Amino acid sequence: MNGGARIAGTPASRSSEMLLLFSLSGETFGITVSNVSEVLDPIPPTEIPNADPFAAAVVNVRGAIVPLIDIRRRLRIRVTTEDGDTRIVVLDLPIGGVPTKIAMIADAVTKVIETDLGALEPIPELGARWPKKFVEGVARHDGDLVVLLDPQTLFDPDEPTAPDMQETTT
Amino acid sequence: MRLSIKTKLGGAFGAILLLLSALVYVAISSLSQTNATVDRLVDESAEAVRLAAAIREPVALVFANARGVVMSDTPELLERRYEASEENFAEIRALEAELEPLLAPQEAETLARFRESWETLEAHLEEVHTLTQDNSNVRARNLAFERLTPLAENIGAAIDALDARVASIPAIDREAVLQIELKVMDDLRDIETMLLSTILAQTDEDMERFMAEAATSLAEAETALDDLQAALGSYASRELEAVLSAWGELAALSGEIKTLATERTNLIAWDIVETTSQPVRLEATAAINELSDSLKADMAAAKAAAAAAYGTSRSVLIGVAVTALLVGLSAAAWISLSISRGLGRAVDVARKVSIGDLDVDTRHSARDEIGDLLRAMGEMTGTLGKMSAVAEAISRGDLTVEARRRSDADALGIAFERMLRKLREVVRDADRSSDGVAEGANAMSAAAEQLSQGATEQAAAAQQASSAMEEMVANIRQSADNASQTEKIATQSAEEATKSGQAVADAVKAMRTIAEKINIIQEIARQTDLLALNAAVEAARAGQHGKGFAVVASEVRKLAERSQQAAQEIGELSSTTLEVSTRAGEMLQALVPSIRRTSDLVEEISAATQEQNTGAEQINQAIRELDAVIQQNAASSTEAASVSAELATQSDELRKVIGFFHLEAATKPRNSPQAPLPASSGPIDAVPGTRTIPKAKSALIPNGHADGVELDLGSDAEFEAY
Numbered sequence: 010m011n012g013g014a015r016i017a018g019t020p021a022s023r024s025s026e027m028l029l030l031f032s033l034s035g036e037t038f039g040i041t042v043s044n045v046s047e048v049l050d051p052i053p054p055t056e057i058p059n060a061d062p063f064a065a066a067v068v069n070v071r072g073a074i075v076p077l078i079d080i081r082r083r084l085r086i087r088v089t090t091e092d093g094d095t096r097i098v099v100l101d102l103p104i105g106g107v108p109t110k111i112a113m114i115a116d117a118v119t120k121v122i123e124t125d126l127g128a129l130e131p132i133p134e135l136g137a138r139w140p141k142k143f144v145e146g147v148a149r150h151d152g153d154l155v156v157l158l159d160p161q162t163l164f165d166p167d168e169p170t171a172p173d174m175q176e177t178t179t
Numbered sequence: 180m181r182l183s184i185k186t187k188l189g190g191a192f193g194a195i196l197l198l199l200s201a202l203v204y205v206a207i208s209s210l211s212q213t214n215a216t217v218d219r220l221v222d223e224s225a226e227a228v229r230l231a232a233a234i235r236e237p238v239a240l241v242f243a244n245a246r247g248v249v250m251s252d253t254p255e256l257l258e259r260r261y262e263a264s265e266e267n268f269a270e271i272r273a274l275e276a277e278l279e280p281l282l283a284p285q286e287a288e289t290l291a292r293f294r295e296s297w298e299t300l301e302a303h304l305e306e307v308h309t310l311t312q313d314n315s316n317v318r319a320r321n322l323a324f325e326r327l328t329p330l331a332e333n334i335g336a337a338i339d340a341l342d343a344r345v346a347s348i349p350a351i352d353r354e355a356v357l358q359i360e361l362k363v364m365d366d367l368r369d370i371e372t373m374l375l376s377t378i379l380a381q382t383d384e385d386m387e388r389f390m391a392e393a394a395t396s397l398a399e400a401e402t403a404l405d406d407l408q409a410a411l412g413s414y415a416s417r418e419l420e421a422v423l424s425a426w427g428e429l430a431a432l433s434g435e436i437k438t439l440a441t442e443r444t445n446l447i448a449w450d451i452v453e454t455t456s457q458p459v460r461l462e463a464t465a466a467i468n469e470l471s472d473s474l475k476a477d478m479a480a481a482k483a484a485a486a487a488a489y490g491t492s493r494s495v496l497i498g499v500a501v502t503a504l505l506v507g508l509s510a511a512a513w514i515s516l517s518i519s520r521g522l523g524r525a526v527d528v529a530r531k532v533s534i535g536d537l538d539v540d541t542r543h544s545a546r547d548e549i550g551d552l553l554r555a556m557g558e559m560t561g562t563l564g565k566m567s568a569v570a571e572a573i574s575r576g577d578l579t580v581e582a583r584r585r586s587d588a589d590a591l592g593i594a595f596e597r598m599l600r601k602l603r604e605v606v607r608d609a610d611r612s613s614d615g616v617a618e619g620a621n622a623m624s625a626a627a628e629q630l631s632q633g634a635t636e637q638a639a640a641a642q643q644a645s646s647a648m649e650e651m652v653a654n655i656r657q658s659a660d661n662a663s664q665t666e667k668i669a670t671q672s673a674e675e676a677t678k679s680g681q682a683v684a685d686a687v688k689a690m691r692t693i694a695e696k697i698n699i700i701q702e703i704a705r706q707t708d709l710l711a712l713n714a715a716v717e718a719a720r721a722g723q724h725g726k727g728f729a730v731v732a733s734e735v736r737k738l739a740e741r742s743q744q745a746a747q748e749i750g751e752l753s754s755t756t757l758e759v760s761t762r763a764g765e766m767l768q769a770l771v772p773s774i775r776r777t778s779d780l781v782e783e784i785s786a787a788t789q790e791q792n793t794g795a796e797q798i799n800q801a802i803r804e805l806d807a808v809i810q811q812n813a814a815s816s817t818e819a820a821s822v823s824a825e826l827a828t829q830s831d832e833l834r835k836v837i838g839f840f841h842l843e844a845a846t847k848p849r850n851s852p853q854a855p856l857p858a859s860s861g862p863i864d865a866v867p868g869t870r871t872i873p874k875a876k877s878a879l880i881p882n883g884h885a886d887g888v889e890l891d892l893g894s895d896a897e898f899e900a901y
Contacts, residue, residue, distance in 0.1 A: 027719035042719035048712050093705070120736075121715040121729070 026126045028148070030155060031098060031115035034086045038115075039124070039148060039155040046099040046110060048118050051091055063166060068112050070099055075112045080163055084139050089116055102164055111164055122155075124148045129157065183547045184518060191510030198503035202496060209492025216485040224478035227281040231471035234274045237267040238297065238467065242452075242460050245304050248311050249448045261308050268301055282470075283477070289470045296463035303456045310448035319378045319439035323371075326432055331371050334425045338363060341418040348414045359407040363422075366400030367429070369393075374433055377440045390437055397433060400426070521549025528556045537564045569595060576839040578603050606840045613830045613837065620827035623819060630816035637809040645802050652795045659788035666785050669778035676771045683764035690757040697750040704743035711736035 028039040029048075054066035054077050063083070064076040077097070081088050094117035102109055129146030132139070145157040244264035251257035275294060282290060338360050345356050373393035380386035404426060411419055524543060531539040541557035543550045562585060572580040582599055584592030714732035718725030 029716060029719075042716055045716050045720070048709060048716065050709065096709070118712055121712070121719050123719075 025123050028122050028124050028155065028157065029098070030119040030122055030150070031096070032117045032119060033081055033084070033115060034089050035116075036086065037119065037150075037153055037155050039122075039157045040098075040100075040160060041157075042121060044100050044102055044160050046101045049097045049099060049112075051095050051097055051114075052112075061166070068097065070097075070110065070112060073110060075099065075110045077112045077114070078164060080113050080158075083143060083163060086138075092116075100160065100164070102160055104164065104166075122150055124150060124155070132156070181546045184514065184549070187510075187514050187517075187547075191507070191514060194510065195503055195507045198499060198506060202499040202503065205492060205495050205499060209488060209495070212488050212492075213485055216481060216488065220478060220481050220485070223281050224474060224481055227278060227474045228471060228478060230274050230278040230281070231467055231474055234271060234278070234293075234467050235464065235471075237270045237274070238460065238463055240264075241267040241271070241297075241300060241304070242456070245300075245307055245452050245456065248304075248307055249445060249452055251311065254312075257311055261304075264304055268297070268304075271297055282474075286470055286473050289466055289473065293463050293466035293470065296459050296466060299459045300456055300463065303451055303459065307448040307451050310444045310451070317445065319436050320375075322432065322436055322439065323375055323378055327371055327374060327429075327436070330425065330429050330432060331367055334367055334422065334429060335364065337418065337422040337425050341415060341422055344415040344418045345411070351411060351414055355410050356407060359403050359410060362403040363400050363407065366396045366403065369396035370400065370429070370433060374436050374440075377437065380440075386440060390440070393433060393437070397430060401430075517545070517547075518549065521545055521547070521552070525549065525552050525556065528553060528560075532556070532560055532563070537567065566591060566595065573599065573602070576841060578606065578840050578842050602840070603842055606837055606842060609833065609837045613833045616830035616833070617827050620823040620830065623823035623826070627816040627820035627823065630819070631813055634809050634813035634816060637812075638806060641802050641806045641809060645799065645806075648795055648799050648802065652792060652799070655788055655791045655795055659785060659792060662781055662785035662788050666778060666781040669774060669781050673771055673774040673778055676767055676774050680764055680767040680771060683760055683767055687757060687760045687764055690753050690760060694750055694753045694757065697746050697753060700746040701743055701750065704739045704746055707739035708736055708743065711739055 027042040029042050029045050030037055030039050032038065049070065052068045052070070054068050056066045057064075060066075064078050066077045067074050068077045069075075079088070096115050096118045097112050098115050098118060100111045100113065102111055104111075126148075129148055132141065132144050132147050139156065143159055143163045145159045148155045148157055241264050244260050244267060247260040248257055248264065251260055275290065279287065279290060342357070342360055345351050345353055370393050373389045373396060376389040377386050377393060380389055404423065408419060408423075521543070528539050528541055537560045539560060541553045541560065543553040566582075569580050569582045578599065580599070582592065582595035584596055586592075711732045714735065715729055718729030718732055721728065
């Protein structure tokens with residue numbers, strides 16, 4: 010099924026794609042629905058001592074231990090406190106060829122939209138805040154810009170982690 | 180003539196004293212006579228007897244000493260004994276000198292005889308002394324013992340030496356020589372013996388004989404010596420020479436002894452003592468014995484004379500004493516009888532006077548001190564009678580009489596004077612005082628009336644005060660009622676406010692519950708929203724097949740969002756309501772204490788009003804008591820008026836009583852009795868416009884009086900006793 014979705018999402022056949030929109034620090038990001046397993050209310054994480062800051066904690070999702078990834082570090086986005094809209098998005102990703110459940114924190118999960126991937130625009134070279142490799146492009150939706158993230162790179166554990174943003178931004 | 184007790188006693192005692200002095204005179208004279216006799220007996224006769232006896236002793240001693248003088252061996256002894264005899268003579272002389280004045284003439288003659296004898300004796304002693312001092316016998320004896328015997332021994336020794344010499348010379352006829360020598364020795368012993376006998380011979384014949392024999396022996400010895408010389412011839416001439424020379428000494432000594440022996444002084448002296456002095460001594464002793472006897476006879480005579488004198492004087496003394504006794508007894512009987520009779524009279528009179536009988540008879544015939552005493556008692560009864568007359572006048576009320584003291588020691592008289600003076604003063608003062616009392620009674624009556632009037636006015640004022648108080652009490656009671664109502668209302672308000680507060684609190688609670696519930700709804704809406712999202716995700720993942728479901732999910736999401744929004748709005752509204760109602764509750768809570776405080780204050784006001792009511796009641800009570808006191812005052816003033824009237828009457832009575840005494844001869848008319856007191860007004864009444872004040876405690880205020888207000892006195896039960 011994932012494979013099918015993945016195939017469906019290939020640029021060749023891409024015409025429209027379902028995106029799950031979520032916001033981080035006021036910015037709207039999008040991720041393809043085919044990679045999403047489910048959306049949950051926040052679960053109290055368990056810190057792992059001496060773990061990589063990229064995956065510092067794990068959460069219990071219906072009995073399965075899932076690493077909790079804080080993508081804001083990689084995206085150099087300021088970490089905001091949890092509120093009533095905070096959600097955990099559980100993803101199903103093939104990492105290293107192995108389908109893996111990964112949890113990530115979102116300030117809010119907005120909706121599911123259908124967008125035309127052909128209308129994707131690259132992010133401008135200048136003034137871009139986010140590392141280019143993590144972003145597939147920018148889509149428009151209702152006058153807003155939606156940053157479409159590339160889950161393959163974003164959740165690659167071998168990617169160098171950006172310096173700790175918390176220390177610099179807060 | 181006046182024959183007083185003094186005279187009688189003087190006479191009697193004089194007679195007794197005269198007799199007594201006669202007695203004493205006789206006694207003294209006989210005693211002195213006896214004394215003289217005794218003196219003579221003791222001092223002269225006895226002394227003379229003693230002296231006569233004493234003289235005898237030295238006389239005997241003199242003789243003994245004279246003998247001793249003669250027989251003394253040594254001159255010292257002799258001298259001592261001679262001195263002793265001299266002392267004896269001196270003693271005799273002294274005693275004799277003492278004795279001589281004590282003697283009668285014929286006794287003096289005897290003494291002279293004695294003196295003659297002892298003077299002779301003294302001469303003899305002197306002679307003996309002279310002789311003994313010579314002491315030839317003794318010397319001869321000493322010569323014999325001291326020289327004769329050693330000389331004889333020398334001769335013996337010389338003859339022995341000669342014999343020894345002769346023995347060594349054969350030429351000599353030893354036998355013849357020995358014969359001669361024996362003859363010489365025999366002669367020598369004879370001479371010695373004769374010489375000693377000569378010395379010790381008692382008589383002249385013996386001495387002569389012994390001397391002749393001594394001379395014979397001496398001659399024979401010399402012849403023998405001559406024979407010896409012839410026999411010896413020229414041999415042993417030296418030894419012979421010694422014998423001869425010793426013999427020569429013997430011859431010389433024998434001559435000397437003979438001379439001494441012939442003197443014989445001691446013997447002569449002895450002779451004098453033994454023969455010549457002895458009769459003289461006897462004579463002296465006889466004389467002194469005679470003297471002693473004569474003196475003893477004298478003493479016996481003197482004793483007899485003294486005894487006779489004692490007998491005489493005893494009989495004289497007894498006679499005089501008996502006379503004195505008789506005189507004294509008779510005089511004592513006479514005097515004591517007369518005195519006791521007179522004093523008995525006097526005692527009778529005094530007893531009668533002491534029981535007040537002044538009419539006793541005090542006449543007495545005797546003209547002595549008893550008579551004087553009775554007369555004096557008569558005078559005493561007279562003056563006592565005068566005193567009693569004065570007392571009688573005073574008892575009749577006559578104070579004009581005069582009582583004079585008879586002397587400064589007259590205590591009764593002085594007391595009468597003082598009594599009269601005091602009585603006059605007292606009566607005068609009492610008179611004056613009764614006037615004053617009457618005036619005072621009048622004044623008091625007027626004062627009582629005024630007092631009564633004042634009491635009436637006081638009563639009216641008290642009534643007015645009472646009615647005013649009544650009004651005040653009514654006002655106070657109303658205030659109390661209002662206050663208590665207000666208190667009730669305030670309490671109710673407080674309770675209601677509390678309840679309102681409670682209701683608001685309940686409303687707040689309900690609101691809070693609503694808010695919670697809305698939260699649940701919100702949560703449900705959110706969950707629904709999440710579920711719808713997940714459904715959308717699932718639908719999207721289902722691709723084309725999930726399109727319809729996606730629409731549903733989208734609708735569900737929209738509904739959820741709407742419900743969430745509505746819930747949020749409701750929540751906001753409810754929170755606002757909650758806030759408002761909470762504030763309302765707080766305000767109500769704040770209101771409750773204020774209302775409660777108000778209630779408390781109103782309660783206090785109510786209590787104060789109650790106290791005021793009680794106070795007003797007390798004041799009312801006080802006014803009632805005041806009224807009672809006023810009533811009593813009125814009664815008392817009435818009583819005072821009656822008492823003052825009584826006092827006036829009593830003072831009148833007193834005046835009458837005092838009128839009994841007359842102070843002056845012409846009694847001045849007394850002040851006319853005081854104007855009668857105004858009739859005592861009795862119970863005070865008749866102050867116009869006021870009501871009668873009853874004398875006794877009666878109902879204070881009649882009901883329905885115009886001015887008064889009836890005091891409510893019946894509601895004491897609701898007050899506590901203070």
